[in-house]
Amino acid sequence: MAVVGAKGPSPATQLTGGQALVQCLKNQGVNVVFGLPGIQLDWLFDALYYERDTIATYHTRHEQAVSYMADGYARTTGRVGVCVMVPGPGVLNAMAGLATAYACSSPVLCLTGQIPTQHIGARRGLLHEINDQVVALRSVTKWAATARRPEEIPGLMREAFLQLQSGHVRPVAIEVPLDVLETAGAVSAIERVEVEPSAGDPDAVERAAAALGAAERPAIIVGGGVLRSGASEPLRLLAEMLQAPVATSTNGRGALSDRHYLAHCMLGAQQFVPTSDLILAVGTRFLEPSRSSWGPRDGQTVIQIDIDPEEIGRNTTVAIGVVADARRALEELVRRVPRHNRKRASRRDESVALQQQVRERLRSVEPQASFAMAIRDVLPDNGILVSESTQVGYWAQWGGFPVYEPRTLITSGYQGTLGYGYATALGAQVGALSRNVVSINGDGGFMYNVQELSTMVRHRIPLVTIVFNDNAYGNVRRIQRESFGGRLIASDLHNPDFVRMAEAFGVDGSRARSPEELRGVLASALGNRRPALIEVPVGEMPNPFPIFRAGFRGYRG
Ligand SMILES: Cc1ncc(C[n+]2csc(CCOP(=O)(O)OP(=O)(O)O)c2C)c(N)n1
Ligand SMILES: [Mg+2]
Secondary structure (H helix, E strand, O other), rough: OOOEOOOOOOEEEEEEEEHHHHHHHHHHHOOOOEEOHHHHHHHHHHHHOOOOOOEEEEOOOHHHHHHHHHHHHHHOOEEEEEEEHHHHHHHHHHHHHHHHHHOOOOEEEEEEEEEOOHHHOOOOEEEEEOHHHHHHHHHOOOOEEEOOOOHHHHHHHHHHHHOOOOOOOEEEEEEEEEEHHHHHEEEEEOOOOOOOOOOOOHHHHHHHHHHHHOOOOOOEOHHHHHHHHHHHHHHHHHHHHHOOOEEEEEOOOOOOOOOOOOOOOOHHHHHHHHHHHEEEEEEEOOOOOOOOOOOOOOOOEEEEOOOOOHOOOOOOOOOOEEEOHHHHHHHHHHHHHHHHHHHHOOOOHHHHHHHHHHHHHHHHHHEEEEEEHHHHHHHOOOOOOOOOOHHHHHHHHHHHHHOOOOOOOEOHHHHOOOOHHHHHHHHHHHHOOOEEEEEEEHHHHHHHHHHHHHHHHHHOOOEEEEEOOEEEOOOHHHHHHHHOOOOOOHHHHHOHHHHHHHHHOEEEEEOOOOHHHHHHHHHHHHHHHHOOOEEEEEEOOOOHHHHHOOOOOOOOO
């Protein structure tokens, strides 16, 4: 790992801890912060006040939204999403967002306060005190530290930004006690830290190139790592060179455009993996294939490329492992494979036939398919869909919703965090202000962050959010009906009139009662470029799980 652009510390100046944090953010090129203030953070917010022309502060109505928004922003931009919240209850409120960012390998920097240094660990019961806050933060970050003096802040921020750009990217956190934010010290602000991505061990890449070139029917499975490293172009070139079908995990969807003849979701992989002699896995935990009846078996060679050495071979036996950035490694393979590559017949017809077969199977799940495709019909190719744990969301994210560009489908990954969607979409829209962003929610999940309708109006975020309202935790209710003899408990919901509620917040409210109506109402909402909510009253929807998880053991959604 090479660090470029990091200059030595500039001459020290007298800065408060709060000012030091903000100078480090500024030097690192951060220009958006999501935060909710409080007395422990007054010195930090005051420092943000002085830099308000460089760093925009988006404040929310609950701390869960600051971490979700930072994650959404990071996912659409690829930049670091910064969230700021008071210690104790503020941190705890933000943890589901951090856990989701962790699951989705998202670069989120969490900055929080702490009780005054001299009292930490004494358990006196000071304002916002919780025991072992930094330990709690470690459960949802790859690295968390405490700043004990203002002078330590540049070094800690440097480490934070290194961690946010190297290895397995995941959230990091720094807690800064009240007195450290307030006190001035001789602080040297860091310059921008940029990490040069690693291309991996050349010998391992060469062995991978030789094996790929020799394979008769290679297949490629990719995950979010391809999106994070911007590896779509070398992925496409390699796939075409090898005539290898490419399946994307839920987190990797969009890595290869669904318009490409070799692009598949995991339903396609269920068909082509068993007849492949070699499987190349790139930037994916490989969880679903490795735990399914159609996953790798004896006689099939698996090559895995991952930036995280701990992921190599974690979920399946790997013949060749390459620890590398996905883009660098794929570019290297594109350069090396031609020397080894056998002459290959086009697999276009076979792949397109499989795409059609999978599409037909997916489109049989109604009304989910028609609602999702109504959205696709009016959302431009570069428009972003933020999914949720709701019936149309499952269908969309697992493969039904065609994704045409990288970073245009956002999910909660393995965390399955109900309620993450709307606030994450607000952050996604802040990161992509000139593009269309659509958030889909169930009535259950949406109400987790309903108060952020206020944030959407206050900050003029032109997001269009759709609420599929079945007056139920529909997923739970269907399981109770189908698997527990209809013993319904804790799964019915009382809701407000969503349209009137939206209007009370100053949000454009409308209703669509069918996929056809949704297409029209959504098209005009997207054209208006104003905060909007569309309620779609729905009934119980059929279970999509059997179709998607046919070969997948141990997962119920
Ligand atoms: C934080 C969290 N709490 C609870 C759940 C369990 N859960 C998954 S889906 C679901 C119901 C979702 O209801 P709704 O948002 O209305 O969507 P619907 O299934 O009705 O379309 C629940 C409670 C979860 N995934 N995450
Ligand atoms: Mg519901």
